[in-house]
Amino acid sequence: MHTNKVHHVTTIDRVANDLGESADWIHDIADEMEIEDGVIWVYGVGEDGMMAFTDFGIENLIDLIKMYKEDPTLLKRSDDDK
Numbered sequence: 001m002h003t004n005k006v007h008h009v010t011t012i013d014r015v016a017n018d019l020g021e022s023a024d025w026i027h028d029i030a031d032e033m034e035i036e037d038g039v040i041w042v043y044g045v046g047e048d049g050m051m052a053f054t055d056f057g058i059e060n061l062i063d064l065i066k067m068y069k070e071d072p073t074l075l076k077r078s079d080d081d082k
Contacts, residue, residue, distance in 0.1 A: 009040060009052035015061065027051060028075060029064050 012030070016023040030051060033039040038057020041049045053061060068075050 006054050009042065009054055010058065011042070012051040012053070015053055015058060019062070019065070021065065026061070026065075029068055030061055033057065033060060033064070 038054040043049045
């Protein structure tokens with residue numbers, strides 16, 4: 001039997017604030033993440049939904065941020081592909 005061990009998530013706004021980054025920029029980077037990477041969408045009444053991260057997801061996001069800061073052209077190339 002599978003048991004979900006996630007007991008909390010942190011919203012993208014909170015993660016961006018904690019990391020000192022723009023939530024829009026974080027969203028652009030995290031857009032390539034999958035559920036297995038620790039990102040989920042949280043919905044509430046009257047809301048479109050908000051991206052949120054498990055602790056594992058925040059670790060993965062930090063690795064992606066480092067990668068994009070080392071080579072900012074990566075994000076520009078991925079935006080051009082859309």
